[in-house]
Amino acid sequence: MGLGVLIVAAVVLTIVLTSSGGGGGGGTTAGGELFLQSADSSGPDPYTASSTHKGATATAPTTLPSPSGDASSQGANIVRGVEGSAPGLYGGTRNVSSCDVEKQISALGAEPDKNKAFASVLGIDPSGVPAYLRSLTPVQLRLDTRVTNHGFRNGAATTFQSVLQSGTAVLVNDRGEPRVRCSCGNPLLAPVPLQGSVKREGKAWSGYKSSDAVVVSPAAQPVNRFVMYDPETEGWFTRNAGTTGAGDMRTTPRTPPSPSAASKAPSSGSSQSQSQQSSPSSEPSQSSQPPSSGATGSSPAPPSGAKSPAPKSPASQPAS
Numbered sequence: 001m002g003l004g005v006l007i008v009a010a011v012v013l014t015i016v017l018t019s020s021g022g023g024g025g026g027g028t029t030a031g032g033e034l035f036l037q038s039a040d041s042s043g044p045d046p047y048t049a050s051s052t053h054k055g056a057t058a059t060a061p062t063t064l065p066s067p068s069g070d071a072s073s074q075g076a077n078i079v080r081g082v083e084g085s086a087p088g089l090y091g092g093t094r095n096v097s098s099c100d101v102e103k104q105i106s107a108l109g110a111e112p113d114k115n116k117a118f119a120s121v122l123g124i125d126p127s128g129v130p131a132y133l134r135s136l137t138p139v140q141l142r143l144d145t146r147v148t149n150h151g152f153r154n155g156a157a158t159t160f161q162s163v164l165q166s167g168t169a170v171l172v173n174d175r176g177e178p179r180v181r182c183s184c185g186n187p188l189l190a191p192v193p194l195q196g197s198v199k200r201e202g203k204a205w206s207g208y209k210s211s212d213a214v215v216v217s218p219a220a221q222p223v224n225r226f227v228m229y230d231p232e233t234e235g236w237f238t239r240n241a242g243t244t245g246a247g248d249m250r251t252t253p254r255t256p257p258s259p260s261a262a263s264k265a266p267s268s269g270s271s272q273s274q275s276q277q278s279s280p281s282s283e284p285s286q287s288s289q290p291p292s293s294g295a296t297g298s299s300p301a302p303p304s305g306a307k308s309p310a311p312k313s314p315a316s317q318p319a320s
Contacts, residue, residue, distance in 0.1 A: 032194050032195055032196045032197055032198050032199050033160060033161065033194075033198075033199050033200075033201050034161050034162070034163065034194060034198050034199070034200050034201065035149065035160055035161065035162045035163070035201045035202050036162075036163050036165075036200060036201065036202035036203065036204055036205070036208065037149070037162050037163065037164055037165065037168070037202060038165045038202075038203075038205050039141075039164075039165045039166070039167035039168040039169075039183070040052075040183060041183065041202075042183055042184040043149065043151070043162070043181075043183075043184055043186070044151050044158075044160070045151025045152050045153045045158055046151065046152070046183075046184030046185060046186060047107075047108070047114055047117075047118060047150075047151070047152045047184060047185035047186050047187070048104060048107035048108060048114070048184065048185030049107060049185075050182065050183045050184065050185075051099050051100040051101070051103040051104040051107070051182050051183075051185065052098065052099060052100075052169045052182045052183050053096065053097050053098055053099060053100050053138075053169070053182075062088070062142045062143055062166065079146055079191075079213055079214060079215050080214050080215070081214065081215045081216075081217040082143065082214045082215070082216055082217065083176065083216075083217055083218075083219055083220070084172065084175050084176015084177050084216050084217065084218055084219040084223065085175075085176050085219035085220075085221075085223045085226070086176075087227035087236075087253040087254070088142065088227065088228070088229050088236075088253070089142060089143070089176070089216070090139035090140060090141065090142060090172070090176075090226055090228050090229075091139070091140050091141075091142045091228050091229040091230065091231060092138070092139055092140045092228055092230065092239075092245070093230055093232055093245075094230045094233065094235070094237045094245070094248045094250070095245050095246065095248045096245050097138045097244035097245045098138045098139060098140050098169035098170075098182065099138040099169050099170070099171055099180075099182035100182075101133050101134060101136070101138065101171070101244060104133055104180070104182070104185055105129070105130045105133050105134075107185060108129055108185065109129075109130070112126070113155050114152050115129055117152055117155070117156055117157040118152075118157075118185075118187050120157060121150050121157050121187040121189065122179065122187050122189075133171065133180070134242070135173075135174070135242050136171035136172060136173055136179060136180065136242065137171065137172050137173075137174075137226060137239060137240075137241050137242060137243065138169065138170075138171055138182070138244055138245070139169075139170060139171075139172055139226065139228060139239070140167055140168065140169050140170070141164055141165070141166050141167060141168045141170060141178070142166055142167075142229065143166055143212065143213070143214050144163050144164065144165055144166050144208065144212055144213045144214070145163065145164045145166075145168075145178065145213065145214055145215070145216060146161070146162070146163055146191040146213050146214065146215050147161075147162050147163075147164060147178055147181075147188045147189065147190070147191055148160075148161060148162075148188065148189040148190060148191050148192055149161070149162040149164075149181065149186055149188060150186050150187050150188070150189075151184075151186060157187075161191055161192065161194060163208075163210075163213050164178070164181065165205055165208075168181065168182075168183070169181075169182040169183065170182060170188070172216075172226075174222040174223055174241050174242070175218035175219045175222065175223065176216060176218065176219045176223055176226070177190065177216050177217075177218050178216060190215065190216075191215055222241070223241050224240065224241055225238040225239065225240055225241065226238065226239045226241065227251060227253050235250060236250065236251050236252060236253055237249060237250050237251055238251045
């Protein structure tokens with residue numbers, strides 16, 4: 001089953017950024033700079049040293065079908081949204097965390113000013129940072145992703161707009177939204193609109209296209225299990241939310257509705273999210289069953305006699 005097929009089913013529509021995703025530090029419209037950040041770069045003004053786990057295999061990027069018209073020609077504020085619970089949106093190595101959460105906690109705990117600034121961005125109390133980080137789930141992006149990024153300079157948080165490369169290790173919350181970038185310890189929020197002409201900072205990676213970048217929209221309900229892809233084994237697995245991979249289990253994702261059907265019903269992303277969360281995805285025999293909605297369009301085959309040429313005697317034809 002193609003990775004793109006699963007993610008396409010969860011692509012909401014091409015959307016226009018109009019507001020921030022809430023939380024401290026992200027409530028105002030940013031300037032016209034957009035920083036391209038490769039998966040292994042720390043970027044400007046990092047909070048901490050990298051906590052990316054060296055044992056995690058880099059994920060292969062996934063490309064979505066091109067929308068009508070190149071988003072780059074329409075402006076940097078026009079992107080596509082993918083729900084945070086979408087199967088295959090995130091990847092990684094089964095049973096291996098892509099981020100060392102305890103290292104991140106120690107690094108922030110050793111510098112109270114950074115810990116305080118980190119907490120202010122995410123709208124939490126500084127004393128609650130360890131528990132908050134442990135509640136997040138380590139994953140790797142499979143799509144180039146727009147975010148509001150934050151650095152630390154002169155004792156305070158800085159704010160800038162970024163595109164994070166596919167393969168970047170991040171920590172996501174229970175709605176599937178990226179909240180920490182592991183290679184620099186920076187807190188993340190939803191992206192905000194850019195004003196005026198956009199100035200691109202940083203070097204674009206091979207295959208980068210602005211039209212392929214997405215925004216992760218929060219899942220309609222809290223995610224209990226993330227359905228992820230392991231490029232090393234080319235297999236699927238589930239990771240329980242708030243865990244670091246010890247309980248990962250192989251799975252087979254559900255077959256999504258066709259992209260054409262999804263495009264006719266923009267709200268289908270939410271219904272897919274709910275069905276995905278409610279399914280026992282750790283059991284391949286159940287998770288491989290088609291969605292119940294598919295059964296409504298099928299009916300038993302008519303008797304073979306109804307399809308065969310009618311006999312000469314009308315009385316011998318089967319009654320309706």
